[in-house]
Amino acid sequence: MKVLLYGAGATGARAGRQLLSNAAVEDLIIVETDQTVADNAVLSYGSPARVVKIPGQRTETRLANFFDVVDGCDLVILSAEDDHEAFAEAALRSGAHVVSTSDDVDVVEDLIALDSIAHEMNKSMIVGAAFSPGFSCVLAKHGVRKMDRVDEVHVARMGTGGPSCARQHHRSLRNDALNRVDGEWVTARGGSGRELFWFPDPVGGLDCYQASLPEPLLLHDAFPQASRITARLAATRRDRSTKWLPMLRKPHPEGLLGAVRVELRGTHEGRAETRVYGALDRPAVAAGTVAAVAGIWAVRVAYARSGAGSLGVLVDDTAAFLKDLSTCGVRAAVFEGHTSSHG
């Protein structure tokens, strides 16, 4: 298997490491704008990883050079901050499966629009394959499969991976949130709508806010029957008060602990049912692992269908996917017991 890893930052580096632990990976091409980061990744991985430069300042120039590099690749993992739409289309047209870790709403919309190209090429375009979205979508699908009907899906997350993720977290609070409410798309001001959510221990209860997150979009494709789909982001008072400003200080190289929580409401055997799933991990580690497993599944043709979509749409055997993640150290949990207003 020949794999191209575009972006070897906090998440990409973890994805590369997970891929190399799979014996089927015979060639790992790392494309990274920061030469030091690229060299460190190759030094850390050893053979068969290698660095390839894609020169050019303009997207068009980089794209032309990307076509030469992606030729013959089975899988492309996009974990850089930019270029997802253009490079994903180029990779699909060259005959590779594509995994994107982006959680930018505009990027996610553009990638889903590549569905017809992915179908035409009989390839998978996995959108939002990270911790949240990504792992959150698989958990939602896994829970929904144990219910007769799902009416509501509510996702919350805390923590950030690398610097790109921290910048996206900042932008998410500044931009409007898009939620599914009573079967309609409704926007809400980023940073508003505080709700207390309980994450797996030791994170516990945190205030979460409306933010521009792609989960409602991705989960609506997976569960069109759900009338309410929301996503919230844990944030501090400083996060919210400085959301209008540029980031006041440089993001940390990598965030610490992160968590995701998925609450499902619906019916099962004629009774109202609420299921709550969660996970706790370093977001970059979990995101990289999800991206790697998603890519390996694509090459194994293990998805329900070809085309573009989230893991909630493409993964049919959620138990097997969660088992694969668990083997790689990314584990999920379920909340058991009586819940208060927000479990």
Added chain:
Amino acid sequence: MSMISAIRRTVVALGIASVVAAYLRVNSESEVPTSDGGWRELSGPDFD
């Protein structure tokens, strides 16, 4: 009403509001929603 008087009244009103808000913030009791139960790692039968 002179400008100075208006400013003085505004400052006094804001001051009183701040004191009341601070008193309520410190002394009011907010009930933290309780959760009865716990998290369990998915395993075995959960993957069926």
